[in-house]
Amino acid sequence: MLSMKSKTLLIALCMGLIRNSSASSEAQRQADKIRIERMMKEKMEGLEKHRSGKFTATPQQRADVLVKTAYEKMTADGNEGAAFKFFEDALNLFPYHTDALLSTGLKLLQKGNKDEQRLGVTRLGYSFADDAHPRPVDVDSLQGAMLSSMIGNWYMKQNEYKAARKFFKHAASSEAQASHCSSISSATMLTSYPESIEDMEIAFDRSSRLMEKLINVKSLSMKAVPDPDYFNFCFAPSQNYASYQNEDIKEIMDKYYRVALKAFPEHGYVAPFIKEERDSNKKIKIGLVSSYFDDKSEAVSLGRTLSQLSKNEYDVSFIWVMDDKEQKTPFLNEAKDEGFEVIKVRTEADPPEKWVTKAHEKIGKYELDVILYPDISRSKQTYALGMSRLARVQATTHGNPTTSGISREVMDYFISWEATELSEKEAQAHYTEELLMFSQTEFPFLLSEGPDENTYGAITREEVAEKLEIPEEGNWYISLQPSGKRTPQFDEIISDIQMKDAQAQIVLLEDIDNKESKKIIHGRFQASGCDLSRIHFIAPQDETQSLALLNLADVVMDPYMFSNPMQTKQALDVGSAIITLPTDYHSGRWTKAYLEKLGITDTIANDDADFVKKAVHFATKKGEGKKLKKNIKKSLNKFYKNKGAVESWDLMIMKLLSKYPMGSDEL
DSSP: OOOHHHHHHHHHHHTTOOOSSSSOOHHHHHHHHHHHHHHHHHHHHHHHHHHHTOOOSOHHHHHHHHHHHHHHIIIIIOOHHHHHHHHHHHHHHOTTBHHHHHHHHHHHHTSSOHHHHHHHHHHHHHTTSTTOBSOOOOTTSHHHHHHHHHHHHHHHHTTOHHHHHHHHHHHHHOTTOOBSHHHHHHHHOOOSSOSSHHHHHHHHHHHHHHHHHHHTSSOOOBTTOSSSOHHHHHSOOSGGGGGOTTSOHHHHHHHHHHHHHHHOGGGGOBOGGGGSOOOTTSOEEEEEEESOOSTTSHHHHHHHHHTTSOTTTEEEEEEEEEOSOOOOOHHHHHHHHTTOEEEEEETTOSSGGGHHHHHHHHHHTTOEEEEEETTGGGOHHHHHHHTSBOEEEEEEETTSSSOOOOOTTTOOEEEEEGGGSSOHHHHHTTOSSEEEEEOTTOOOOOOOOOOOHHHHTTOOHHHHHHHHTOOSSSEEEEEOSOGGGOOHHHHHHHHHHHHHOTTEEEEEEOOOOOHHHHHHHHHHHHHTTOOGGGEEEEOOOOHHHHHHHHHHOSEEEOOTTOOOHHHHHHHHHTTOOEEBOOOSSGGGOHHHHHHHHHTOOTTBOSSHHHHHHHHHHHHHOHHHHHHHHHHHHHHTHHHHTOOOHHHHHHHHHHHHHHHSOTTOTTO
């Protein structure tokens, strides 16, 4: 949704109240007054004829009368509701009336309902049509450039990158375009729904080239951006880049950061206290920064560990970057009750474009020694904040699927775990930050006890099959990771499983609600030779139902190239046979690391063919599956009884501080 400032600006723009010239002269204002009075008189006469049924003009002319009535309601009475009805009536008479399309389109875009927003965006798009009346929106006008940018941004947020690219291209090529915003959006967009492996290569190469082009521009302009939070509006999220593990992710993340810094040099802020010598007698101040403090987040997982550090030595604060998504944060409420500082950074500051500057000042006052960003790539606002030096030592960690790309002058370290990485030399090549790792023997995570089996164990296969419309018979191969984490390579693995097992029933999560992405996913399966009648898409389930599904699955599959530590733990909690194919990046090696920690290696594949072989083996050999489930459950105490996580983080923080030149003038 647009901010109030954006809404006001665009409504004025769409009604033609913003002109390319400077303030209107007195003569112009008088002429406008006469024109409006004449228009109102004509409108009233026409409206009476329209209501009496004596109006014999064309549908366009009748629509004109209704639109004029709507404008009167908005300008004279301030009655937007009544105006909206007149605009709707106008569109019923003539669906391509530009003023009605723009006014209702913007109104619908403010709704919380996605279907209404989509209708609004569609109407805004129709306003460019050649047969729009009384005139189409000119893409080479300021109005056209800003509308194109706004429409593209909405499609980008829905992961409909084809449609988004079309409108960003219009905006970027507009003769009236005064901003590089749409060019930045086009360059930084990498879809999580590529059509094929070849499409992934083309998309990655295109983004890399476009970002390089922007880096070489003398300066990047942010004028006339239709949203005051320029960074959030103009940049695509970088978390999709983790899907492109066959490409050089470090290089493209480095370019992402360089484009961001060029567009927003003020984000390269350095807090004044950084160069001051630290008082070694004071407690070590740690800040944990995230936009996501819901119970299943990496931030909360790490937060629970840090909150157990000695309060005599550490002062831990939780910095919540509050973006536009509502979320419950019981962890932060508990932390506050226990005496921890909770620092709220509001991205809807007044004025919104100054929120980063205000955050710099607010966080800087705490003079933090260490800032940890557990999931910097999940939120563009958090990423924008992470471009600044707000603590003596700054690090990202395992909740990020890839490097942040941020210069080592700002983001010192990426903290990982040897069990999820290749050799140190090979792994370092993936990060712009210096790589620090917990040792293979450490287990730096506090994991909660598994769920009570009574909550999910009583749910039967018959009940789940009926509720989710899955065939009860056959072998269930399940993957509950988000659809955007299923790559074309994984589609081919699924096809091979179906070929090897005629009884295979594939159960996958479908968490998208747009036609473009669904069409791509189904098209990929068809291209891979999958039997779509044996692939079953289900909506996201609550925790109990998810656990029941995992428990009843014959096999749980990690989608190549991802493994999620939280979801892997869920599968292991119920003893599922989880098949994984590790990649070179840590985001594809978590399940391998967990299984090796448990001493279970039978389900770790060496390649695609081995993945298929192991999956079919455990799905069809029921006795082997039961034996494996029993072994997994026996080994889980190695997770739950881990007492070394807090000590491991204590030592890691000491290492961070010991490696940093306190009070250095190098910054």
